[in-house]
Amino acid sequence: MRRRIRAAGRGAVTVTAVLAAATALAAPSGAVPGTPGLGPLGTATVHGDIYSTDTIPGQGPGTQTGVHASIPGGTCSSVFVGGDGMPVALCTAYVGTDPLETTPPMVVLLDPATAAPLARMQLPKGALLGGVYGYLDDQDRVVIADGDGVLHAVGHSRDAAGAWTLTDEVLADLDPLIRDGDYVTGLAPGVDGRIWFVTVNAVVGTVVPGEPASARTLDLPADAGQPAGERVSNGITVRPGGASVMTTRALYEVDQGEDSQPRIRWRRAYDPGAARHPGMLSHGSGSTPTYFGPNQDDYVAYLDAADQSTLFVLDRASGEVRCEMPAFATTLHPETAAPDGRLIAGPAQSENSPIALESPGGGEWSLIIANTYGFQYFPMAVDGPAVPAQAPYRGGMTSIVTDGSGCTRQWTSNTRTATLPKATTGDRLIHGLSYGDLPALPAQSAELPGAAEAERGVQDLLAAGLPQKVGPVYYTAIDADTGAEVVRSFVGNAPLDEPMELTGTVAPNTGDGDGPGVYWQGTVGRMLRIGPPAR
Numbered sequence: 001m002r003r004r005i006r007a008a009g010r011g012a013v014t015v016t017a018v019l020a021a022a023t024a025l026a027a028p029s030g031a032v033p034g035t036p037g038l039g040p041l042g043t044a045t046v047h048g049d050i051y052s053t054d055t056i057p058g059q060g061p062g063t064q065t066g067v068h069a070s071i072p073g074g075t076c077s078s079v080f081v082g083g084d085g086m087p088v089a090l091c092t093a094y095v096g097t098d099p100l101e102t103t104p105p106m107v108v109l110l111d112p113a114t115a116a117p118l119a120r121m122q123l124p125k126g127a128l129l130g131g132v133y134g135y136l137d138d139q140d141r142v143v144i145a146d147g148d149g150v151l152h153a154v155g156h157s158r159d160a161a162g163a164w165t166l167t168d169e170v171l172a173d174l175d176p177l178i179r180d181g182d183y184v185t186g187l188a189p190g191v192d193g194r195i196w197f198v199t200v201n202a203v204v205g206t207v208v209p210g211e212p213a214s215a216r217t218l219d220l221p222a223d224a225g226q227p228a229g230e231r232v233s234n235g236i237t238v239r240p241g242g243a244s245v246m247t248t249r250a251l252y253e254v255d256q257g258e259d260s261q262p263r264i265r266w267r268r269a270y271d272p273g274a275a276r277h278p279g280m281l282s283h284g285s286g287s288t289p290t291y292f293g294p295n296q297d298d299y300v301a302y303l304d305a306a307d308q309s310t311l312f313v314l315d316r317a318s319g320e321v322r323c324e325m326p327a328f329a330t331t332l333h334p335e336t337a338a339p340d341g342r343l344i345a346g347p348a349q350s351e352n353s354p355i356a357l358e359s360p361g362g363g364e365w366s367l368i369i370a371n372t373y374g375f376q377y378f379p380m381a382v383d384g385p386a387v388p389a390q391a392p393y394r395g396g397m398t399s400i401v402t403d404g405s406g407c408t409r410q411w412t413s414n415t416r417t418a419t420l421p422k423a424t425t426g427d428r429l430i431h432g433l434s435y436g437d438l439p440a441l442p443a444q445s446a447e448l449p450g451a452a453e454a455e456r457g458v459q460d461l462l463a464a465g466l467p468q469k470v471g472p473v474y475y476t477a478i479d480a481d482t483g484a485e486v487v488r489s490f491v492g493n494a495p496l497d498e499p500m501e502l503t504g505t506v507a508p509n510t511g512d513g514d515g516p517g518v519y520w521q522g523t524v525g526r527m528l529r530i531g532p533p534a535r
Contacts, residue, residue, distance in 0.1 A: 038189050039136035043081040043505045046133055047353055048422065050188055051291035052237040054355040058508045059426040061531035062516045065475055065489035068529040070115040072108045076522030078503040082140030085112050086156060087507070087520055089527060090134055090144060093122060107142055107154045108527075109164055112507070112518075113534035115527050119156065119164040124148045133186040133235040141169070143195065145184035149175040151195065151209070171195070171209035177217050178203070186236040188243070194260065198236045202247045204254055204262055218262040220245065220252050226267075233281045233383065234288040234353070239297040239316075248272060248284025251302055253319060266319035271306035275387035277349045279375040280305065282383040286351030286372070291316065292358075292365050299404050301354050301367050303327050309349050311367065313402050323407035327369055328398050340483065342412040344396040349373040351501065355430065357423050357480055364403045366410060366480060368430060370421050371396040375501060376468065393468045395435065397421065399483060411483030415476055418468065418499035419521060423480055424506050430478040431506060431519050433491065433499040433528075435468055473497045475519065475530050491530060497523040 035050050042048050042056030049055070074091035081087050087110040109119040123146040134144035141155040151171040158164055174184065174197065182201045190196050194206040194214070205217035221230045230247040237244045242255040242265065249272055253265040276283040285305045291297040293316075300316045303309050309327040314320060328348035329337040337343055348371040355368035374391035395416030401408050417432040424431065473494055477487035491497065504521030509532065518531035 035189060035191055037138050037193060039080065039082050039138055039140060043507055044136040045188070046078050046135070046235060046503050047237070047288060050238045051296050051356075052235065052288050052353050053290060053292060053357070054353060054421070055357055055423045055425055056506045057425055058506065058517050059515070060424045060429050060431050060477055060506050060517055061519050062427070062477075063487060064516045064532040065487065065491070065530050066533060067491050068113070068115045069492070069526045070110070070117055071525065072110070072117050072522070072527045073120060074106050074108070075500065075524050076108065076502065076527055078134070079505055079520045079522060079527070080136040080142065081505060081507040081520065082136055083138070084140050085507070086110070086140065087112055088136065088142050088156070089522060090142065091522070105144070105146065107144065107166065109156050109166060110527060115529040119166045121154055121166045121168065123152065135187060135189060137189065143171065143187060143189070145174070145187055145197065147183060149173065149178045149184060151187070151207070172207045172212065172215070174205070174207065174215070177205060177215055185232050186234065188236050188238040190238055190256075191240045196236055196238050196243050198232050198245050200231055200233075202230045202232050202245070204236070204243065204245055204252075206256065206260060206262065214260070216261045218254070218264070220247065220264065223264055224252070224267045226250075231282060231284075231383070233284070234286065237289045237291055239291055244289035244291065244300055246285050246287060246289055246302060248282055251289060251300070253300070253316065268314065268319050270304035270312075273305045273307055276382070276384050277305065277347070277373060278386040278388060278391045279349055279372040279393070280351050280386070281377065281381060286349075288353035290354045290356050290367070292356035293404060301356065303350055303354070303369065305349065307347070308333060311354070311369065311400055311407065313367075313404065313407060322404050323402055325400065325407045325409070328371055328396070329409060329412045336409065338398070338409040338411050340411050342414060342483070344371055344412065344414065345394050346392065347373050348394075348396065351375070352420050355421065355423050357425070357428070359401075360428075364401055367400045367402060368421070368423065368480065369398050369400070370417050372501060375418070377500070397430070397478065397483070399480070413478055413483040413485065415478060415485050417476065419501060420503045422504065422506060424517065428480045429486065430480050431504070432476060433521055433523070434474050434476040434488075436472050436474065469495050469498055473499060473523070491528055492523065492526065496525040497528070500524050
């Protein structure tokens, strides 16, 4: 039985502020064209905007990498910054108290100057990703689905005494529309006031807040005549009049009919590989689809999950393949290298959505893809065993340039980025937390007694993924046009600051809006504020 939301105690939650008044940050200007109801462009969704481009207006912190950190009480999968400058994180608590349980979802309001938690709210537990793919609306409220299929809008305000209050408005109850054992895994705002959602078991739907009769749903595999079993472990990417959904077996392009009923425009199956790869959450593509093009949604990009992963660029309207090429340049396939000649050692896959960054002159887009092969997630986060069970985490990133008709590799980076990377358009830099270099025996040690045994020991550690969990963690910025690492700054040590492929954001600076911004990023144990001090 699905646990229903309690009537008492869910209308509003008040928590005394840990600190006094927070210094407000300036909000990014503008909004995604045709997206009423969404918060500031770049900082209101997990992937930056409704098109999942993973781009943010303005600049990153540059070399002003001072760190403020806090213990938010959980692992924060994503963080948003509203028009009022207040950061709000979606976290998984270590232990919840209402009711008492482990790893419940939680909303945390943060001080924009110090990163200290100001207020928290616990929600009913559900699927892991139900607390990842929320968004911030134009009232600076976090819209999120709980484990009961209820959509919440969690807002914040201060009382006369200076204490911060989190308020909870129920937008919709999707429980009657969702089968037992299924959960909402992705949310996105439509351009017509509807909210799009997708469930773990590949049901896509829309609903108007406050109008239960407006809800419409579509079982994607069933409607396409496919056997049951396709699952969704990614977000949903929306556009005016429709959405794109990646399941563990196919990419679906969905239109919204005149009666608001979702309908499949086309379905494109892909190679899911023989089994779940290490560094992927499920057996299938981990790529949230990315829209891009002159009209924001002319093309859609995604990766398959074959043993040699392929990047596809499709015509969004027809599903026609515009270009395809190996997603990564690796030592297994050196012929795929860019002119820089750099290669990623061994296999490469991606659990992340490609960044789509338009060229300075327009007309071309850089699709930037991070390698996650070998990354070790929490056991509760993955769906089934990996083959092989473990592998070294090499990291790395690549850029493929396209005009919608052809694809060319631009560069490869060997930086071991370990968070979902974001690009800022003002400085054309890619931001993330990264590990140091992989351990290796010094060359002069090769002839020493026991060198072979030591080498095997190092490889065993790599195969077990242990080096990624212990050691220094850095903030890094990569030039989006060259792949050069231009900033590397120490910010903490794993395991406390294990990046865990979590999602951060870049808020605009507190001055005139043209200077360095602030990079917000959760780790396993902390929330990091990286950037210049608040003014």
